[in-house]
Amino acid sequence: MQPMRVKGTGERMKPRRSRLVGVLIAAAATALVVVAFIPSGASASRANSALVAPEANAPVPSSVGKGEGKLNLIAWEGYVQPEWTKPFEKQTGCQVNVKYAGSSSEMVALMANGGGGQYDMVSASGDADLRLIYGGDVRPVNISLIPSWKDFQPFLQSPPFNTIGGKHYGVSFEFGPNVLLYSTKTFKTAPTSWSVLYNKKYAGEITVPDNPIQIADAALYLSKSDPKLGITDPYELTQPQFNATVALLKQEHPLVKKYWDLASQEISLFQSGTTVVGAAWPYQTNTLQADKVAVAETIPSEGATGWADTWMLATKAPDPNCSYKWMQWMTTPQIQAEDAISFGETPGNELACPIMDKLQKGSCEAYHANEPSSYFQSIKFWKTPLATCDNGKNDCVPFQDWVTAWTSIIG
Amino acid sequence: MSTTAIREDRSSKGMARVSAALWRRAWLRATLTLTPPLAWFLVIYIASLVLMLVTAFWTVNPFTNVLEHSWTLANFNQLFTSPYPTIILRTVEMAAIVTVTDALIALPFAYYMARVASPRTRRLLFTAVLLPLWASYLARVYAWIVILQKGGTLSWTTSKLGLGAVNIGYTNTAMWIVFSYIWLPFMIVPLYGALERIPDSLLEASGDLGARAWRTLRTVVLPLALPGIIAGSIFTFSLTLGDFITPLLVGGASAQFIGNVIYSNIGTANNLPFAAMLAFVPIVIMTVYLLGARALGAFESL
Numbered sequence: 001m002q003p004m005r006v007k008g009t010g011e012r013m014k015p016r017r018s019r020l021v022g023v024l025i026a027a028a029a030t031a032l033v034v035v036a037f038i039p040s041g042a043s044a045s046r047a048n049s050a051l052v053a054p055e056a057n058a059p060v061p062s063s064v065g066k067g068e069g070k071l072n073l074i075a076w077e078g079y080v081q082p083e084w085t086k087p088f089e090k091q092t093g094c095q096v097n098v099k100y101a102g103s104s105s106e107m108v109a110l111m112a113n114g115g116g117g118q119y120d121m122v123s124a125s126g127d128a129d130l131r132l133i134y135g136g137d138v139r140p141v142n143i144s145l146i147p148s149w150k151d152f153q154p155f156l157q158s159p160p161f162n163t164i165g166g167k168h169y170g171v172s173f174e175f176g177p178n179v180l181l182y183s184t185k186t187f188k189t190a191p192t193s194w195s196v197l198y199n200k201k202y203a204g205e206i207t208v209p210d211n212p213i214q215i216a217d218a219a220l221y222l223s224k225s226d227p228k229l230g231i232t233d234p235y236e237l238t239q240p241q242f243n244a245t246v247a248l249l250k251q252e253h254p255l256v257k258k259y260w261d262l263a264s265q266e267i268s269l270f271q272s273g274t275t276v277v278g279a280a281w282p283y284q285t286n287t288l289q290a291d292k293v294a295v296a297e298t299i300p301s302e303g304a305t306g307w308a309d310t311w312m313l314a315t316k317a318p319d320p321n322c323s324y325k326w327m328q329w330m331t332t333p334q335i336q337a338e339d340a341i342s343f344g345e346t347p348g349n350e351l352a353c354p355i356m357d358k359l360q361k362g363s364c365e366a367y368h369a370n371e372p373s374s375y376f377q378s379i380k381f382w383k384t385p386l387a388t389c390d391n392g393k394n395d396c397v398p399f400q401d402w403v404t405a406w407t408s409i410i411g
Numbered sequence: 412m413s414t415t416a417i418r419e420d421r422s423s424k425g426m427a428r429v430s431a432a433l434w435r436r437a438w439l440r441a442t443l444t445l446t447p448p449l450a451w452f453l454v455i456y457i458a459s460l461v462l463m464l465v466t467a468f469w470t471v472n473p474f475t476n477v478l479e480h481s482w483t484l485a486n487f488n489q490l491f492t493s494p495y496p497t498i499i500l501r502t503v504e505m506a507a508i509v510t511v512t513d514a515l516i517a518l519p520f521a522y523y524m525a526r527v528a529s530p531r532t533r534r535l536l537f538t539a540v541l542l543p544l545w546a547s548y549l550a551r552v553y554a555w556i557v558i559l560q561k562g563g564t565l566s567w568t569t570s571k572l573g574l575g576a577v578n579i580g581y582t583n584t585a586m587w588i589v590f591s592y593i594w595l596p597f598m599i600v601p602l603y604g605a606l607e608r609i610p611d612s613l614l615e616a617s618g619d620l621g622a623r624a625w626r627t628l629r630t631v632v633l634p635l636a637l638p639g640i641i642a643g644s645i646f647t648f649s650l651t652l653g654d655f656i657t658p659l660l661v662g663g664a665s666a667q668f669i670g671n672v673i674y675s676n677i678g679t680a681n682n683l684p685f686a687a688m689l690a691f692v693p694i695v696i697m698t699v700y701l702l703g704a705r706a707l708g709a710f711e712s713l
Binding site: 211 | 473474476477554560561660664665667681
């Protein structure tokens with residue numbers, strides 16, 4: 001029978017430990033050698049000075065030539081579905097390869113150095129667009145080569161998040177508003193203000209997205225409820241405005257049941273009746289209503305934020321012709337309608353509405369594709385918060401501080 | 412013919428010489444055998460770990476999100492500012508509570524399995540303990556969401572029993588229950604190993620010397636089971652410390668763990684240096700924990 005050792009003795013381990021130290025030193029040395037070979041400061045502080053789009057004067061083609069045979073995309077999952085890539089490949093001979101990105105920041109990082117000569121296009125959201133444009137990672141396109149562009153909602157033809165100084169850095173794709181979702185059991189009439197999300201009456205029954213850009217939603221509310229702060233653009237906040245917004249969100253924190261990361265989480269929160277009011281996408285409303293859950297959505301009087309995605313062309317795109325063919329394809333009413341239903345968002349192309357209804361009855365109305373322009377005007381689309389405000393002053397809070405502040409709000 | 416024979420003879424002589432040389436020089440033999448696995452270990456495991464830690468001293472360009480290879484302690488300084496101390500404390504606290512809970516549940520269970528149950532029952536119990544590990548982690552966590560949420564199985568049962576509805580979905584209590592459930596097998600198995608190894612003679616001797624059951628448990632069984640408990644606690648503690656899925660799915664509004672902050676810094680913020688710095692924290696905590704565990708002899712029963 002072997003003796004049982006309950007208390008260990010340190011002595012035995014000594015020689016082994018010194019050898020371990022040797023191994024670690026060797027490993028550290030290896031790593032440092034590796035590190036030394038990595039080019040340092042690849043693009044250090046390239047874009048922080050005066051804001052000029054480095055590629056603004058890059059030449060644009062006057063016609064689309066023969067396809068290069070391939071196309072490498074960075075996209076949100078769900079944007080490159082076989083339903084519309086297969087016919088595209090057949091028609092153009094451009095083989096589509098896609099890398100899915102999980103966040104706007106990941107897209108920006110993947111697109112570093114103009115796509116690195118590897119990627120052609122990215123389906124960037126408004127909160128990444130300006131970072132890509134001012135980082136020199138994307139270049140202007142000749143919008144007249146994309147026939148469907150003229151059928152787009154006017155506010156999506158040259159929006160400030162992808163068109164700078166008359167130059168189009170890609171073509172708008174689809175969009176969606178961030179709506180107020182509520183239980184019709186709790187609210188007999190639609191709430192008229194976002195204030196319900198900050199109301200103690202609904203403590204423990206509120207849910208909001210877990211996303212730093214959510215700060216803009218609170219800023220939008222404050223721009224109306226507290227005019228003294230002087231907030232005119234929820235994405236351009238001076239330090240005092242930003243602090244007031246963060247303070248409001250910190251007050252909201254004890255009232256929030258859960259910060260949702262996945263749309264499915266919010267759906268199950270409302271299904272079980274755990275939450276009765278929250279910030280959501282139309283996708284959640286439609287899924288819940290299809291499931292006979294008593295909910296409805298509204299855009300309160302303050303307006304709403306929203307996301308809008310753009311297919312942007314990488315500065316070093318190796319396959320520009322296939323890229324133009326892709327932009328032409330993805331903006332056609334048919335593909336716009338297919339994506340709108342498959343992904344759960346609103347098409348940019350106005351002609352997509354009847355096709356949507358043909359594919360799925362009532363889907364055009366459900367995703368607001370037929371709303372009047374006043375509806376779209378009430379949406380403040382996501383754009384990258386920059387240190388430089390629109391007025392040229394350098395006193396706005398940049399996106400990185402938004403991320404830090406968000407962690408401190410929900411932490 | 413003869414030249415071939417000579418050549419063959421020579422080559423076999425050569426082989427013999429090589430093997431003789433190897434036999435005489437033990438260090439050479441060891442070097443040749445150990446180099447490939449050691450190199451693999453160094454390059455794949457240690458070097459990548461060191462690289463990650465080196466990354467913690469870099470920063471990311473806030474605008475372009477590109478890594479900047481300039482040395483700075485900024486990431487580490489940020490660790491001591493709100494909310495990170497709270498998050499670290501919350502994580503360690505949960506890991507500790509889950510470990511204690513699992514130890515308390517596992518001790519009687521493992522004792523019954525190891526010393527009381529018939530071989531057939533033991534096999535059955537073993538299967539019951541290990542069976543959940545065959546199902547997907549996510550499926551089990553989602554099952555608990557259904558059980559714990561408002562109007563879920565638990566609340567339905569308690570209200571039928573006249574105890575009123577219990578709504579603990581999306582709270583820290585929910586996280587505690589789910590963590591304790593998920594990591595329980597990792598506590599039972601090493602504890603079973605430790606208890607099974609206790610010789611019957613020790614228990615008999617204890618009884619012969621007049622100790623009652625309780626005293627035997629306290630002075631004989633528990634000290635001998637301690638290495639098993641500690642071995643199990645290494646699993647439950649480190650697994651809870653590094654988890655981010657359960658807090659994300661089951662936790663409420665204040666459920667940020669170290670893992671969640673790392674996850675959002677890699678995903679949403681794409682700030683790899685800060686994530687790498689945060690990865691330091693569990694490593695440091697676990698190193699301290701393992702050194703303590705070694706002092707208590709936990710590795711004897713692994």
